[in-house]
Amino acid sequence: MALSEHEQRLLDQLEQQLHADDPKFAHSMASDTRKSMSTRRLVIGSLITIAGILVLLAGIVYQNIFIGVAGFLIMGGGVYFATTKSKQVDGGETAGRPSKTPTGGKGGFMTSLEDKWDERKRDQS
Template sequence: MALSEREQQVLRDLESQLHQEDPGLADTMDSRTTGPLRLSPRHIGAGVALVLVGMSLVVGGVVVRNSVISILLGVVGFGMAVWGVTLALTRVEAGGGPGSSRRPSRRSSFMDRQSQRWDRRRGSQG
């Protein structure tokens, strides 16, 4: 359902008021809504590996006859499995993950150059 003009104006007023009162929160909210978040295949693979290792430790803890070692292996294995699930479900920005901070700048400069070329062509034709 589309918003009426009055509702759109109220939302714009609220947004500008938020930017004035708490610019940090407004920037955080803008960054969360501007880029799509996706699951990272690297995180999913590492998470699955951690879950498998964690479950192996839990099974190993059941097999061990010593109660202290058994409890310790069970707790460590469970912790690794939880960490693996958390890692697998971590969402990253669609632009890339850690270590790819250089790539978007090259893409943006490439896109900027293409945009400038396009503008020059459009300006010379008109």
């Protein structure tokens, strides 16, 4: 359900006031959906971590330090992969200007608001 023009203007004014009053809080509340953690990365990272634990245990069983170290490195890589945020790279993206995301579906309303905010900031500069 779309907002009316009046509601949109009120929301824009509230957002501008929030940025003017407390920019640090406003920045912390802003969401960047392109760099958020995904469930897919979490699951894959967990599977890699479990595989690393198994390799580490195999190194212990066979009393081979190289297999144990390899298992530890695999395990660490899995944890790193699971806890880092993904960085999606679009071919049409230019430096400093994010590509337009289609409005619709999950987060479409907030995405369109963020796009309008970014356009307004670019026009003021």
